[in-house]
Amino acid sequence: MVDIDSERIRIILANIEYEIIEEIGVLSENARGWRKELNKVSWNGRPPKYDIRDWSEDHEKMGKGITLTDEEAEALKKLLD
Template sequence: MAEIKWEIKKELGSIGEGKWKKEVNIISWNDKPAKIDIRSWDAEHKKMSKGITFSRDEAKKLKELFNSLDLDTLEM
C-alpha cells in the first residue's frame, strides 16, 4: 500500500471534543490541490479516521443546502 501524504494548509475549526476531534481543515492530499476536509484526528495530527473532502464548488453547494434547512425541525 502506498504511503499517504498530507499537508494541513489551514485549520478552519473543530466540531467535536474528546481524544479524537472532528475537524474541518483545508488539506492537500498526496501533493494534489487542497480541498476542504472533514474527519477526526488525534491530538498530534499523526492519525486520522476516514473522512470526506469537498472541492470549492461542492463546499458552496453544501453550504447552500445547510442554509436552506431548519435544523431544529429535522427528525434526527
Template sequence: MDGIDKKIEPEGGAAITAKEENGLKKFDIYKQIGPISRPNNGWTKELNYIIWDDREPVYDIRTWNEDHTAYGKGVTVTAGEMVVLKELLQSRNMF
C-alpha cells in the first residue's frame, strides 16, 4: 500500500503504527499478544491489543501479512467484552 507510515519500536512502546492514504484506517498495535495460526497463504492470524483510528484500544483478532502493512477482516473485542468471553469459555469448560 502506498503512503503507509510504519514505525516499529522496542518493548514497552507501540509495536507498529501505520496510517493509510485516502482517509482509510489508522492503527497502532500497542501490544502484540501472540499468533493464533499461520494459514498457508503466508499471513498470520494474531491476537493484538490495538488502537484503530485514535479510539479506545481493543483486543483484535485478524490476519496480517508479515510486515503488518496489510490486514484481513477481523473481530474487535473491548476489555469488558473480553472478560465476558473469558467467563463464558471457562463456565463451559472450553479450556
C-alpha cells in the first residue's frame, strides 16, 4: 500500500498549466452543465495532444481524463470505424 501525502498532491495539481488549443467537440453534458469534451490541449507548455475529459462550463475546473498522441488518436479512430 502506498501512503500518498494529499497536501503534496494538491500543490502539484495547483501548478499544472494548460491551454486549450482547439475545441473539437462535446461528447455529452450532465445536469450540472459539465461537458465531456474532445479538445487539443497543451499541458505545461508541451506540444498539444488530444484530450478527453469533463470540463466545467468556464473551463476553470476539470475532471479526470485521458490524453492521446496523434498516433494514438488515429489508432482509436481505426478501432471505432
